[in-house]
Amino acid sequence: MNFWTRRWFRTLPNYYLVLGGLILVTLLRAWRSGLPDTLPDGGTLARYFIFIQNFAQPVPNFFPETWSLAIEEWSYITLPLLLWVLHSTLSNRLSRQRIVLLTILTVIIGTNLYRFIIALQIPISAGEVEFRGMVTTRLDAISYGVLGAYCRHYFPTYWTNDGLRRRLLVVGLILTMLTALSSSVVALYFYHKLGIQPAYTFYKRTFYFLITGVNMALLLPFMDGWRTPSRQWTQLGITRFVTHISLISYSMYLLNLTPVMLNVIERIPTTSATVGWLKVGFFWGVVLVLSTLLYKFFEKPVTELRERLSAKEPTQLISERVNERMSE
Template sequence: MNNLQGAGFASEAHRSFGLDVCRTIACLLVVFGHMLGHSTPHPLLAGFAFLATFGVDLFFCLSGFLIGRILLKEAANWREQKIAGLTGFWYRRWMRTLPLYLFFFFVSLRFDWAGATTFAEQFHYLVFAQNFAWNMTDFYRLSWSLAVEEWFYYCFPLVMLLMIGFGANVRRAAMIVIALFMVVPFLARFELPIESLRYDDARYVVLYRLDAIGFGVLIAYLYTWHRPVFERLARFWYVPFAFAGALILMTRQGLPWTANSKLEQSLFFTCSAIFFAALIPAFFSLRASRSNVINHFVKYTSLISYSIYLGHIFAFILVISVLNRYGLYERVYLNPWLVYPVFIACVYALAHLTYTCVEKPFLALRDVNSVSKFKLLVGLSRFGSGK
């Protein structure tokens, strides 16, 4: 992958091993959480399926940090570039996320867990309108988190550009927008304007979850302009870790969903975002282990994590379908020690295939086009200056 740091391009050489660890943990928490809903695991083990929720929370915070760093760096040129800077950011993000999302959308029309459906019935998924401020159906259920991400990609830089247009510098504009993304979802959850929405489904609504990414951007803000605070968070990692552990234990006991207070329930989401975001500096400071096997596993899992996330349910469906076809369902599926390794192998095989055939070609196309645009801008700049 091409490396033009000044233009905001990333490369494999500049990947953070610690952030790869974070992405791997988040991804596998989701996979194992969903996998525990299958077969006949021990009740004690099955009780940890809820960890899938926290895997997504961790990824939201990580995404906010990663994309926040890019935005804060690129926004320094937005006063001159304006629309070009914004559309360039959208282009790179959408070339990264939309091709695989659309691929599995069309696969879902025929092979989704909820059953086959039609394009006409699910057209709104193409504009991420499936769960903006309302509960979504069971069709392509995994897409709820992608909708949160895409609305963040669209709204956050747009509002930030607006603030810059009103005369705010990048630092002030970023702080204003971060504050909005932390406060608005909290108030929306507290009010819960949709009567038909159960609160334990609120976690799947875009408007209610944007603060998780917003707190990740706050960590990027600290990294950019308050590095001592960022490094202090890394040193005292055990404090947010302890609080995050307490939240997980509370969830294990059924809280906050059994609480009657909307304030407590909304605060739970906020606290979850704060504590997981506060762990990002610790992950960032991690260095590769002495084991090459672990290092390769982490880097590879992180590399194909998007394919793993969107494809793992279909891998489960494929395995179950094959077991049924060959009369092995009761012998294999009902034994978790047999079916879980098969599930994991199929998840990685499918993820490798979709990464190679769908993600990678579009990433290569994105980077080639981005480099061409960058060279064109450099050439025009030199021409204009007479060099």
């Protein structure tokens, strides 16, 4: 409950504020024009409030970017519940460490098996795009990061080993580039020309997500240790800019597509290349300014309320874990 309180104070208020704002703007625009509103039906709209807009079906056109947030929220529900169930039933037979690993692997393996079975049942002609954006087919997405956290906590000497970090980084970058190239539009042309596009489609429905998750997990040890910025970056303001973007990134995620791009930018006619580039600059300016304001005056104050309603999550320095393992 403490985890859910802290996590949902971080994600839900901002989401509901932007969702409510979009609904209000759509209704006001319909009222001013005298035309019917473009909102989905009541049942579909209600799904957005409990994050089932794309639970087992593609996300509707209204606020479509929230497909990934729904996957995230359901991961926050299923992972702790599964951990609790396994701990309640297996704590007498397995150690806590093994129960945690079993929980993570159950989600990863279970989701991949489900994707594989569904991929066999749906005709190849239906494509692979819908597999990317449904909760039931992507429930493992966050688990690769949780697997990284598991390794960080239980194997700190390996996690902080500089040589191992660099090797994993190189392997992760190479695999990421190969995965990206194999999924590019150029590669898709050759798959079609060689007559192997059905196999590619099946791959994109199934193993592609597993490989991508593993690739990202391999980068985590190095990125986790990359904390001290260079003096030159600090002097140029790059460090401050990157830090600011990281703070407002959730607000940017909620605002950039439907609220700004679809409701503002795309309503401006593109009459020339110059106007097109001006629209690009205007888009980024509006997104950065609105996201900063949303973070400063709403997201940050509301997130800080959780300190009054929950206990701070326990933390343990890696150095302490290293010393503990060395003493053992």
